[in-house]
Amino acid sequence: MTNTPLDDKQDQTQPRVIAELRGVTKRFGTVLAADNLNLSIGEGEFLSFLGPSGCGKTTALRMLAGFEAPTEGDVLLDGAVVNEIEAHRRPVNMVFQHYALFPHMTVAENIGFGLRQMRPRMAKGEISDKVRRALDLVRLPGFEDRRIWEMSGGQQQRVALARAVVNEPKMLLLDEPLAALDRKLRKEMQIELQNIQRSLGITFILVTHDQEEALSMSDRICIMRDGRIVQIGTPQELYDQPISRYVADFVGTSNFFDGTLEAGSGAIAGVKLANGITLGGRPVGAIAAGDPVSLSVRPEQIGLTRKQGGAGALPVTVRNRIFLGEHTEYLVRHETLGEFFVLAPRQSELSEGPFNSGEGLFASWDATAALVLTRK
Amino acid sequence: MTKDIDYISKQKFMEELYRYKKGSVTRRHFLNVTGLGTASAVLGAAVPLLRAGPAFAGDIGDRVVLATWPNYHDPANFDAFTELTGAAVQVNVFGSNEEMLAKLQAGATGWDVFVPTNYTITTYVGEDLIEPLDTALLPNYDPTAYNPRFAEAGSVDGKLYAVPKDWGTTGYVVNTDHTGGVVMDSWKQFWDMARAEFSGRGMVHDYQLTTIGNALKYFGYSFNSVDTTELADAEKLLIDVKPHLFAISSDYQPSMRSGDAWMSMAWTGDGKQLNTDMPEIVYVLGKEGGEIWSDYYAVPKGAPHREAAYALINFLLDPAVNAKEVLFHGYPTADAHTNALLPESLLNDPILYPAEELLSPLEFGAAVTLTDPNRAELMARFKSA
Amino acid sequence: MSRRIRNFLLLAPAGAWFLVMLVLPLAVVIIFSFGERGPAGGYVPAFTLAQYANLPARWAAFRNTMMLAPTGTVAALVIAYPLAYFLAVRVSARWKMTLLVLVIVPFWTSILIRSYAWIFLLGGRGIPALLDLIGISDLRLINTPFAVLVGIVYGYLPLMVFPIYVSLDRLDKRLLEAAADLGARPWAAFVQITLPMSIPGIATGCMLVFILLMGEYLIPALLGGGKVFFVGNALVDLFLQSRNWAFGSAVAATLVIVMLVTVSIYMRLMARLGNGRDDVSLM
Structure with a gap:
């Protein structure tokens, strides 16, 4: 069908x-x-x-x-x-x-x-x-x-x-x-x-x-x-296109960063997280500035690299590595954001080689791939 | 509880008489029907009074076991006995002589005193289950005070095995509301009425001795007959009457009282009670005769509390105690000393003390009447017909 | 070793009970049944088949029993099943316990006392007197086979209700939903699902009632006015009145054999009805 x-x-x-x-x-x-x-x-x-x-x-x-x-x-x-x-x-x-x-x-x-x-x-x-x-x-x-x-x-x-x-x-x-x-x-x-x-x-x-x-x-x-x-x-x-954090959580796996929506218009909105960092994402549905929201990023949308990245790149440490064949799943930790999952395709691994537990890396994603979802 | 056991005041007498009228005097019906076996009651066994009165010489132990019939003793007398001697009376109640005999045959009953009916005593003697009585231990027993008719079954081959307790007759009760003025006075009438006007209203005992015995009287045969042709006649009569009977049961009082039954074979005490409460119910002794019976006190072989057994029998034979017993259970006694203490009205009661011309044709049941296998089988055929 | 000792100790009370209460009396009955009656009753050791040869003398009692036991069982089943169904399926959980207790309450008094209550109820001053008020006069209930049947159904009802109740209560209600989903009307679902699923309860109830009815003597004696004579009544008379222990033992042994035969036929029948299901308990 x-x-x-x-x-x-x-x-x-x-x-x-x-x-x-x-x-x-x-x-x-x-x-x-x-x-x-x-x-x-x-x-x-x-x-x-x-x-x-x-x-x-x-x-x-x-x-x-x-x-x-x-x-x-x-x-x-x-x-x-x-x-x-x-x-x-x-x-x-x-x-x-x-x-x-x-x-x-x-x-x-x-x-x-x-x-x-x-x-x-x-x-x-x-x-x-x-x-x-x-x-x-x-x-x-x-x-x-x-x-x-x-x-x-x-x-x-x-x-x-x-x-x-x-x-x-x-x-x-x-x-x-x-x-x-x-x-x-x-x-x-x-x-x-x-x-x-x-x-x-x-x-x-x-x-x-x-x-x-x-x-x-x-x-x-x-x-x-x-x-x-x-x-x-x-x-x-x-x-x-989940319309809420509830749906995103139920369908597939996602990383959620809780915060409040910042004022502004346009395709990308800023979400102010609890630790003071502001991250960008695509707002979904009827949400207004000041609403409690979650920034949802699918693990496969996140890229990892050893090289110092752009302005938005987050410094993280590898906690666990799970080899899944075609993919490798990493649990990484950011100092203030806490832990989140990254799914790296084998290809990217081939270019930089596998990352080891304890290694310091930089994580980044395309702001359009991050969704700003209501927490209700 | 009666402390004064030697004297009965006139007022006390009236109270006792009232109680006797109200009290239920039943025998064999209940346990016999149910076959539930021994219902036993312990009276005061838990509190053996240690302050045994000085009136009684010697220690007789703390208990005595009595096997007897339901409602056949005044519990107050047992209390008095315990107070006097320190021995508690433990009562085992039975439904039939057969059951008592079966228990004694099986052995180790633990009984000290039991109450056999006249026709069983020779069987007990023959089976060596009963001991000859030592009259020296029964100072209250005065053989001359008894009408020999009610005392002679206690002796076998000149040896005394049992002393008289009470006696009675087996007749029938009939509700005169339904007789249409006909005076009932014979067994012939009983059996004929049962098949005609009283169809569905008559009752016979669930007891071969009396049911077959009284059927034999229809033909003028002996109550105790074991003659096969005579029994065959009785059987024909019984089978013929059976479809018309309301019930074959020794528990006839409730049915007579409720009006479901209009006529039933009955023993003295039941007849007296029914007549007292419902004067329209009269007690009839068949003019052809029928059964007269007498109960006795006896001591089984190997009684565990032999001394206490004699003490209890002697106590119950005391005319003052016995008078209270009679007032309680309502059966006549043959003891002249006791009768002297009983009220005139009781002694003149035609149910308890029938006229001599009615008494004389009555027969005591014989040992063989009870044990004859043919009669037992006849009864089974009658009941299953 | 210690395990064996422990097993022995655990089984000893049951084993002793079984031996003393079941095997020994049965052995005594069988030995007595080959003996003779003493001249004054009781038992005289002998080896004779005379008692068994005399069994036809109690044929009527056996015949009556073999009529009463199935009739009484069926009557109890017919009354008990709807009651059990009502309690298990229709009554809300709140009322279930109360109503179940009401079913057992009569069992707290002796059967003797309850039978006397029925003697009054069925007697001339009881139900017939009430019916007389509405014009049905001269109805005789007490001391009839009907009264015996009433007494039996009443007396044995809980024994029939409880196993059926349990099997209906345990019945997975989703099976009925499945049947309805597959197009079965309520009655069709009852016949095809509920009824076959309650066969274990029916079998247990019938077996309990049937076996006890085979030895029944009290209800016929009290409510049948002693005019209806069953093997139980014959035994009471033989042991307590004529004291013919030898013949009584032969009758008792025969009753046990008749029971065993009937029960095994019944079990085979039920096993076939249950289609060899292992959850069809027969006792």
């Missing part, structure tokens, strides 16, 4: 809106779990809700599934308001966090469960055909008669996926589907999920707190915080 929308307003360029949240608010007693959510989801899109636990991402998913009804606002599927439609009547399926496989049924019985609920009844032969194809899809051929407890976590995950997709839902909801898997398996499954989504063309909605998972799989990511949507965009947009 190349033509991903920049933001919500451009959704009309997408082929078709399959689901929509309109001013959706959900309260559990006095707890505000979702606060005025507005979101359109396009057909065939892979969208992720990303945020820490308690940010409202699961609530949003459960309202789409039909397990919760919104307190205010509307949930739309295929253009129709479905607020009061119960889960078993919605053409969406879910992969549950701990899979929620039925322990008293075989693999085939689990996968065929949804098909068996259909009215008019589906023929037995058709059900077993579909189950077989679903097992092929998740690369578990011949596992029909296995018992759930005989299978590994990764295999159970595939069965849960097959059980959901076999029903050919309009939308597949995935609630932290990979959280219980180990790292290696998780990587594999990320690729597999993407492949399956592509081959089926179904809309996938993923809930996760793992940025790497969201970044690697999603067309768009919806960053959430305290029940609100903070920013929606493609992974690259979120990485390059």
